[in-house]
Amino acid sequence: MTENTDAPAAAPLTVPGFRRDHAAHPPLDYPPYRSTALRHPTRPLKLLPHMLTEVTGPVFGHDRIGDLDHDLTRQRSGEPQGQRIIVHGRVLDAGGRPVPHSLVEVWQANAGGRYRHVIDNWPCPLDPNFDGAGRTLTDADGRYRFVTVRPGAYPWRNHDNAWRPAHIHFSLFGTSFTQRLVTQMYFPDDPLFGQDPMWNAIPDEAARQRLVARYDHGATEPQWALAFAWDIVLRGPETTPFEQEADDD
Amino acid sequence: MPRTTPSQTVGPFLHIGLADDPYAADEGAPGGLWIRGTVYDGAGAPMPDAIVETWQADPDGRFDHPADPRGARTSPGFRGFARCATDADGAYSVFTRKPGAVPGPAGPQAPHIDVSLFARGMLRRVVTRLYFPEDAAARAADPVLSAITDDRERDTLLARAADDGYRFDIRVQGPGETVFFDV
Numbered sequence: 112m113t114e115n116t117d118a119p120a121a122a123p124l125t126v127p128g129f130r131r132d133h134a135a136h137p138p139l140d141y142p143p144y145r146s147t148a149l150r151h152p153t154r155p156l157k158l159l160p161h162m163l164t165e166v167t168g169p170v171f172g173h174d175r176i177g178d179l180d181h182d183l184t185r186q187r188s189g190e191p192q193g194q195r196i197i198v199h200g201r202v203l204d205a206g207g208r209p210v211p212h213s214l215v216e217v218w219q220a221n222a223g224g225r226y227r228h229v230i231d232n233w234p235c236p237l238d239p240n241f242d243g244a245g246r247t248l249t250d251a252d253g254r255y256r257f258v259t260v261r262p263g264a265y266p267w268r269n270h271d272n273a274w275r276p277a278h279i280h281f282s283l284f285g286t287s288f289t290q291r292l293v294t295q296m297y298f299p300d301d302p303l304f305g306q307d308p309m310w311n312a313i314p315d316e317a318a319r320q321r322l323v324a325r326y327d328h329g330a331t332e333p334q335w336a337l338a339f340a341w342d343i344v345l346r347g348p349e350t351t352p353f354e355q356e357a358d359d360d
Numbered sequence: 361m362p363r364t365t366p367s368q369t370v371g372p373f374l375h376i377g378l379a380d381d382p383y384a385a386d387e388g389a390p391g392g393l394w395i396r397g398t399v400y401d402g403a404g405a406p407m408p409d410a411i412v413e414t415w416q417a418d419p420d421g422r423f424d425h426p427a428d429p430r431g432a433r434t435s436p437g438f439r440g441f442a443r444c445a446t447d448a449d450g451a452y453s454v455f456t457r458k459p460g461a462v463p464g465p466a467g468p469q470a471p472h473i474d475v476s477l478f479a480r481g482m483l484r485r486v487v488t489r490l491y492f493p494e495d496a497a498a499r500a501a502d503p504v505l506s507a508i509t510d511d512r513e514r515d516t517l518l519a520r521a522a523d524d525g526y527r528f529d530i531r532v533q534g535p536g537e538t539v540f541f542d543v
């Protein structure tokens with residue numbers, strides 16, 4: 112490989128960045144979640160100014176999404192066991208603007224709490240009609256919609272009698288590298304929140320509640336499926352007209 | 361204004377939802393190269409349940425994206441994004457082309473790739489940058505590298521030349537810990 116000298120002269124260029132939002136997120140070092148012990152950096156993170164690589168990101172087109180990718184109940188020959196649900200909402204940025212045409216990926220356990228994964232072998236049956244993965248693109252208004260079954264809670268070995276609250280894993284790309292987010296959606300009033308280190312790792316109670324979907328009777332379809340609504344908020348631009356509230360930082 | 365949604369770990373079953381997509385450039389693309397590496401934890405053990413994502417400019421330092429003020433530019437057979445879960449030995453590999461220099465606020469940045477790492481046991485992603493060994497002069501002028509004063513820390517961001525591309529290992533914690541960024 113040779114020095115890259117034939118690239119066009121790169122004239123200085125400043126681009127608007129994204130607002131930092133550390134307080135919203137759990138720390139990387141959180142001893143009650145035992146696996147963080149050997150998996151968190153010990154040196155302080157170094158500030159990366161937002162430049163071109165950070166304010167851009169992959170653009171995914173419809174060519175990469177199948178017609179049934181958003182419907183986890185229709186990916187096999189029959190219907191999966193469990194309570195059929197609709198999960199829908201909007202992807203917004205922290206400036207309140209919709210994030211259109213962006214990739215949303217989900218994965219989850221089946222109704223009994225079992226994942227279709229080689230390392231998940233707790234005594235709960237797999238469902239031959241449920242794979243547990245979906246993907247979609249947000250529309251022009253940032254809306255997304257999945258059809259699936261309500262996932263079960265499942266045990267893990269982090270602490271004595273540890274159970275994960277029922278959840279759906281969500282992966283979001285937004286429109287920039289900076290906005291990339293992987294998170295989990297929970298269901299209202301789950302009695303397992305209090306013993307869950309992933310839930311408790313989020314420092315602020317109000318921020319935890321932002322991971323809980325709302326039962327949506329208006330979107331519930333008679334004789335067919337319960338609906339849950341959940342909006343997802345990605346980082347917004349550094350310079351918005353309404354920047355008085357500084358407590359996200 | 362709405363508040364941002366908190367991050368949560370990808371957990372151990374990430375492979376179900378985050379499918380591998382290791383080709384940032386079409387196979388056989390001119391100048392195509394592999395970036396291969398291993399992800400290690402704080403005990404020096406390979407991490408078999410992590411996923412690496414890469415994002416970068418095209419060989420001319422351009423992005424196919426509306427936020428590039430020079431204009432979005434499509435580069436045929438090139439997507440700039442790749443993703444690869446680590447295997448049982450903690451190894452990942454992505455196929456791409458070398459990015460060009462990218463403008464920064466005070467002059468060019470050396471060719472670089474932004475790297476996200478997600479894993480079981482990580483409540484949010486960590487972000488690092490990969491630079492290329494042959495670009496010594498450009499790296500010396502790079503604003504991100506210049507802000508790192510410790511040579512050994514800076515060297516953690518340097519890929520090594522390999523037979524079919526480059527090698528870039530990631531050490532999450534401990535001796536040789538990779539520099540991670542607050543993005």
Ligand SMILES: [Fe+2]
Binds near residue numbers: 220275278280
């Ligand atoms: Fe899970």
